[in-house]
Amino acid sequence: DIVMTxxxxxxxxxxxxxxxxxxxxxxxxxxxxxxxxxxxxxxQKPGQPPxxxxxxxxxxxxxxxxxFSGSGSGTDFTLTISSLQAEDVAVxxxxxxxxxxxxxxxxxxxDIK
Amino acid sequence: xxxxxxxxxxxxQPGGSLRLSCAASGFTFSSYAMSWVRQAPGKGLExxxxxxxxxxxxxxxxxxxxxxxxSRDNSKNTLYLQMNSLRAEDTAVYYCxxxxxxxxxxxxxxxYWGQGTLVTVSS
Numbered sequence: 566d567i568v569m570t571x572x573x574x575x576x577x578x579x580x581x582x583x584x585x586x587x588x589x590x591x592x593x594x595x596x597x598x599x600x601x602x603x604x605x606x607x608x609q610k611p612g613q614p615p616x617x618x619x620x621x622x623x624x625x626x627x628x629x630x631x632x633f634s635g636s637g638s639g640t641d642f643t644l645t646i647s648s649l650q651a652e653d654v655a656v657x658x659x660x661x662x663x664x665x666x667x668x669x670x671x672x673x674x675x676d677i678k
Numbered sequence: 679x680x681x682x683x684x685x686x687x688x689x690x691q692p693g694g695s696l697r698l699s700c701a702a703s704g705f706t707f708s709s710y711a712m713s714w715v716r717q718a719p720g721k722g723l724e725x726x727x728x729x730x731x732x733x734x735x736x737x738x739x740x741x742x743x744x745x746x747x748x749s750r751d752n753s754k755n756t757l758y759l760q761m762n763s764l765r766a767e768d769t770a771v772y773y774c775x776x777x778x779x780x781x782x783x784x785x786x787x788x789x790y791w792g793q794g795t796l797v798t799v800s801s
Contacts, residue, residue, distance in 0.1 A: 605787035607723075614773050614791035615715075615723065626789065658723055662785050665737045667713070667725040 567591050567661050571670035577678040584646040586673045588659035593639045596663065603663035606635055606644045609672075610655045618657075619644065651677060680704040680790045682774050687795030694764050694799070700757040700774030700792055708752040711777035711784040714759050716770035717794075724770075727759060730784045731777065737784060742768075764799045771796050 568591040578584040594603045602622035607615035617626045619635035622642055632647045646653055654677060659670040686698040700712070713728040727748040728737040736748050747760040757774050771794040779786030 603785060607788075609723075614794055615788070616791075617778070617787055617789045620778060620787035620789075660723070660725075660787070662787055665728070665784070666739045667728070669723040669725070672722050 566666055567594065567664050567668050569659055569661060569668050569670035571657075571659060571673050573673060574671070575674040575676065577676045578646075578649045579678045580651065581648050582678075584649050584653070584675055586644045586657050586659075586675075588637075588642040588644070588670050590640045590642075590661055594661045594663035595639050602638055602642070603661055604635075604637070604642050605660045605662065606633075607658045607660065608653075608655045609658065615658065646675070649675070649677070680776065682776065682790055682792035684772065684774050684792045684795040687772065687797045689798045689800065690764055691801050692765060692799055695760070695762045696764065696797060698759040698761065698772055698774075698795060698797070700759075702755045702757065702774075702776070705776070707750075707755040709780055711779070711786060712750060712757045713775045713777065713784075713788065714748065714757075715773045715775050715788070715791075716768075716797075717773070718767075718770040721770075726772070728777075728784050729757065735784060761797070764797075766799050769797060769799050 572587045604622040606619040609615040623635045656672045681703045683701045711731045714726040745763045749758045773794045775788035776790040777786035778789035
């Protein structure tokens with residue numbers, strides 16, 4: 566199984582400041598045939614299901630604010646919130662869909678400082 | 679508007695069975711892969727099982743293989759999860775989730791999720 570790790574476990578950022586979350590996979594999730602990274606990012610607020618933010622490592626889902634961006638390739642990925650808003654307080658998960666079983670990172674909790 | 683509505687959760691004794699359902703609407707159900715993902719209380723997300731959009735393939739996490747069976751009825755736009763030999767560690771909110779890759783490949787992110795149904799395994 567591909568093991569996903571995230572860092573940090575939690576972070577507190579001032580409103581309007583940048584938040585950066587890292588995700589690492591135990592093996593590459595880059596499929597050479599199509600040059601796509603099978604990596605997604607989700608946001609989950611308390612009492613709600615997860616919401617897809619980013620797929621193919623850097624493609625923003627429709628309707629997601631452009632302050633959210635994804636980057637990285639192979640085994641190392643980053644989710645950046647360029648200017649944190651109050652509504653961004655949530656837990657963020659990365660997920661690989663390169664291999665079955667699909668696996669999620671343990672989550673990173675983002676709060677307001 | 680895409681909607682996924684899970685049902686069938688509840689309290690069950692260890693060793694018991696439950697069948698979860700996920701009624702889908704707002705998209706061509708047969709064209710997309712679907713999965714079940716669970717979340718134990720206060721914990722992270724765990725993918726449980728998936729079904730390709732073309733209906734040809736099913737997949738399971740090792741933790742449920744041999745105990746859970748995923749199925750789909752494209753005529754009813756419904757996904758199912760039959761859960762047998764339930765254990766305390768199966769206690770979780772179970773979400774159904776839609777793959778975002780038209781064409782039915784299972785290897786896709788999940789763009790829509792239901793609100794979840796709680797399964798509690800306890801004596």
